Amino acid sequence: MANIRNNKPSISGAVKNVQKAFQTKTGFVAITVRAWKRSSRFKIGFVISSLIIMVGVLAPLLAPYPRDGLGYVPEDALQKIRLSPSRDHIFGTDTRGRDIFSRVVFGVRSALIQIFLVVSSSLLIGLFMGVIAAYYKGFIETLINYLIELFMSIPAIVIALALRLILGSGLLTVVLALIITWWSWYGRVTYIYSRSIVEMDYVLLAKLSGVSGLKIIYRHVIRNASPPVLVQAVTDLGSVLLEASAINFLGLGLPPDSPEWGVIMQEGIQYLSISPWISVFPGIFILVTALGFSLIGDSLREEVDPKLRRRWRLWF
């Protein structure tokens, strides 16, 4: 409809083209801005994620019993064992008389830290490996692809088990287990995008004119391949959380008194039929957080791949 209404002189065509080119910029920020404008899913996801992050930052202020939140057993524990949700303890208390709400609020921090560490490290490794493979080709390419395939095949949970036996429990175990497997996905995505970029004329030209490999990699390949990979990473934030909490739930990750959702759920699981609140609330937080990130990721992906975005009507 827009072109019918538009009555500007015919040069407007050219201007429009430029505008359009500007709009379809593939930078990550530009994609995000566009997603915000277009998608209500993105907005919902964004609001959820921001809220969660705020809760994480403000945890000590929000938690009514910050010491409980950190894992300390309160003085009057015996009077507070497994209280059901009430005004004093809106999520109830656990078997040690700790306030579940405070624990869950502090759990936001563990969740975000785990997600951040896993995704950022995997992203760095994955980008590096993927780009190297695409640029240098030959044996290196095969080798890296082999490694990618290899680590893609190992589920994080079994690596977590081995690491747990070697390193003991702790943040390092769960984060390392996830990084070892997770980077390979980014490696693959980067590789696929970079390979097509490496084939492009301007990269060949730069190569021929003797620009150093690293410079080309940085200037052309990484810059152009990273937005789709970043989008992939955003989509993954929720999955990282789901897998990390599963690992913690099985006791392969963080130690038992940590304010971590999987750990809290594990504590509550054997009291499920008499005190369900211990396990139920942390689970809701996992679900909501993962959902928030996933909504953001999906809308971003739609931006990168316009095919997903077309309007639709049944036509036969």
Added chain:
Amino acid sequence: MSRNLLIVGIIVALIAIGSVALFYLQRPETTRKVVVYAYNDRITGIDPSVEDDTGLVVLGSVYEPLLYYDPRSDEFKPALAINWTRNEDGTEWVFKLREGVVFHDGTPFNATAVKISIERARDIYRSTGRGLGYIWDMVSTIEILDSYTVKFVLDYPARLDLIAAASYAAYIFSPSVIERTGASDILDGKIEEWFNQGNSAGTGPYFIEYYRPDKEVRLKKFEEWWGWKIVNNPNAPDYVIIKILTEPQSQYNGLTSGEVDIVSSVPRDYVGQLLSRGYKIYNITTYHNYILFFNTKRYPTNLKEFRLAVAHAIDLDELVQLCMKGFALKGSGMVPHNFPGHVDNLTYRYDLSIAREYLNRSGVETPITIEFLYQVDYEEKRILAETLKSRLHQLGIEVVLNPQPWTALKDIAKGIWEDPENTPHLIIADWWPTIPSPYDYLYTMFHSESKEWNYAGYENPYFEELVDEAWKLEGVDYQAALEKYYQAQKILFDEAAAINLWDEVKPFIYNPKIEIPREAMNPLHMYVIFFQYVRVG
């Protein structure tokens, strides 16, 4: 399209409803008497001479020792031996064996079986250190006087009647296994392998029909058992299924869904609810106690005052409620309640001011950080660790938690003898006895020779002398021996090498359609239910 889908859907739904209905209508009537017993751990092995852990729950019904001893009433009950005599100084024991007993494989029981069984336990321990055969350490020779009489000649006096009633390493198996497995001698690994494949060669009232150590063990009634006439229990189960359900929640589910009859460890919080639903309980005060060791070789827990400060900062009343939900007796001394050698009034008083005073006296600057090693898969130990961490925080003692699986815990804790500086300051372990003697507790956990289990790194020559003397005295003057054991425990109490937190009270919950009489359990045989006494239906 959608109509077809609907039809398929309806058919599927009908089949589902139909089959569920069928399922509930067609549940077959119980014809055989079956008891399903949910046990909370995997079976680690069922070699009667070597096994020193959870295999007991099977061995207890499949094999028999020469004697049983019930510490609750201080009574001996003859099993494979019908009477026994000893010489004056307790170095020679003669056991008269029961006649007409057959093993599960049909071979007759006789003195040779006794000799071979006990020698195997002892010699495996002597040659490889495996198993609990050390209890026969004093036995120098076993002489077969006739088919049904054996004579034990000891190197030093001992209460061999108590030892013969041990819950481990005292089981008699059929010598036919040597031939059957093609073993070269009794120490041949083939025999153990054969046992662990799920074979039994005992004389007990049940034999193993199906053995999956990680899932279930099925025991079948041994009709030729000598004791059926004596027990006179026509309602004894024909089959016993020992079902491995490690998760307390699963045990609860099994019990409430009716698929399990007896559970060994539902979450303690559930007991009240289950009782109100009509399930019955068999509370047994066990000899299973939880002991908190101090690393006596590393600062600051090498200071007696510091240890006492911690000891007085622990509110055992609270912990028994919080960790054990009341299913425990506050510990006193190292030997549990009702066990020979138990003493009252060796419990630290909870008083933070006393604790602070000791802390000042120790000269330890606060805040100070200490490390606590505990077993990760025990809920009560986790609660203990977290509570202790919070309480000691008030004294300025920061506790770093180090949860480990049991095997790793053992490994780290033993390190106290080589590398005390890298061994945690506090270590919690739990213990249940092999032989009904205080020596079992005091020697194994506090003697410097017992580097395997002495997690305190405790070395006190005077204490060791007392314990060793008491052990040798047992066979000669039992009362004097007990007095020495008391003194030894007093030393441990004053020095606070370790704290006996509590003795567990084990609630076995069971379906009211079965009956578990008192004699079906013996605290010495942890987790064993003597099913020949259990009545079904």
Added chain:
Amino acid sequence: MPVSLNYIVKRLFWSILVLVGVIIFSYLVIILSPGDPAVKWAGNPRGVNATFAIEAARRELGLDKPLYMQVFDFVAKVLTGDLGISIAYKQPVFTILYSNLAATLELLLCSYIIVLPIGIVLGVYSALHRDELIDDVLQSFGTIMANTPAFWLAAIVFLLLVSAGSPVYGRIDTRLALETGFQSITGFYLLDSILQGNIVIFIDVLVKLIPPALIIGVYPLGLSIRLSRTLMAESLTEDFVRAAVAWGVKRGRIIWKYAFRASIPPLVQVFGLAFAYSLIDAMVVEYAVFGREGLGRLLVDALNYSDFKLAIGLLIVVTAFYLVINTVADVIQALIDPRVRL
């Protein structure tokens, strides 16, 4: 994209290569991680016979040989199905892994058989009603399902079952099995009970299987709702679909025989990946909540017993499982395409 037999052979070869890589990786974990590899392999033994056991482990691993020989021996051993005796179970590691794998696999297969048709039909429906309310509802549902932590949902469902008075636990009613004379042959109880004509056990096993299967199915359900919609949306614009429309082919046929048929290969491939992912969910759910036997229990046992052999066995078997499923998915994907020349 036409593929050929050559492709399948290549794919198989590559998978085997990756499997070998995983075995080498697990060996490196054993020997490069802190601590004496022989001690770890022997399960931190203690006491008088510890040195004996450690020496045995040292010999088993061949630690005195050069590294490449050790690796070679280890790979050869694993490939011949010999990982030694489990410390926790005192049985060969692979025997334990197999019997438990069957339990988990039965659960997973059932889960997918139940859930996939539902998810696909909903996804296709959603694609056909794109941008309508029902589409939004279905897709939001799919997104939520795909992001639900399975172990949490399991807890909720379990809670509901318990409050409805029908606690589901375990895999089979042992007493019933004993009374009806049920014997497990293949390890797949459903199959065994059918083979033995034991309808009572079949239903018992099925009733216990369905709740966890549905929960594990939540992720593939969400995935299939979303994925089949995307794929259908794409294949509905294919030329041959348009041509078929123009020729007046009936709608149902166009949807299923034309458009959906074109979506099957990518669906198979993605479900290959998802199936392997669900294995993790199954491991968490079956044991921790429903008290079933299976790989999940082995995981916890390996932890509680510091059973390093079992842990390594799990690592290898689970990965091999993943590889097999994905290779099979890839090969099926190639085979069901008539353009493949064999």
Added chain:
Amino acid sequence: MVLAVEAENLKIGYEDEEVVWAVKGVSFKVMVGEIFCLVGESGCGKSTTGNAIVGILPPYSVTDGVLRILGKTVIEGNKRDYTGVRGRIVSYVPQNPGSSLNPYLTVEEQFHYVMNSVYEWGRKKVVEEATRYLRMVELDPDKVMDYYPHELSGGMQQRTAIALALSTGAKIIVADEPTSALDAHLRLGLIRLLTRLRDTVNLTLIFITHDLLSAGKICDKIAIMYSGRILELGPSGKILTEPLHPYTEMLVDSVPILGIMKPLKTYGGEPLTPGVEVKGCLFLDRCPKKFDKCAENHPAPKEVHERIVECWRYV
């Protein structure tokens, strides 16, 4: 004479971020038994128009105006209703036979799905009929029926597609570049076949092509499309011999016409990019004969010498 297809100010657009109009208002009539050609460069909207007649506009398209097929209104405004039209009244010979046959079904199965859908025929009858149609397009049924499309050559695929299109028995056939994949002799054969069918069963043919020459050979009427408009529409003989619109002239000049000796010319310029808005005549940029008026507006259609032309020169 019965009207087979009638378009009135038909507009068709594709919805992306905003609507891009591919067809910007065309009106034409096709009589039953007529062979009608839509000629134009790629991207001019001729295929879109063809798709609109067949009823395979993609789901994200937007329409305006009216389109009637044998009296049934299929497009009115943004409403589209093709019930009973597809396959029964109109059939379609696709542009890319390679991708237009279902790669997962054998040719026989595809015949079955088509004929069974239209006539509810059983397998046997379908095979019989399919054999007949395949023979009609000079294919050996034994070498086609049990094969998958990828096993056939391009020409065979094309003819299979045509046979499938014919097998519906529809009276109006839209053929989108049907001869592109065929060798010269087959092309001729096909054209003969189609004209024969017109003569025998009174088939209406709508031909979509970029090739004015072959259009001229077989068509009764030609519509020249450019950038979504029909610039000139008229009987083929007239169009080829006396083009009115400068664009038609351009096209005619660049092809050799049998029997007329003339020098071949080429003209520069590219067609408009779709979605770009232009004020004034759509052909303005490339027109050799433009004058002031052309820059103001696009001209309305005007009937001149048995033809309809959109050019300011004839207003």
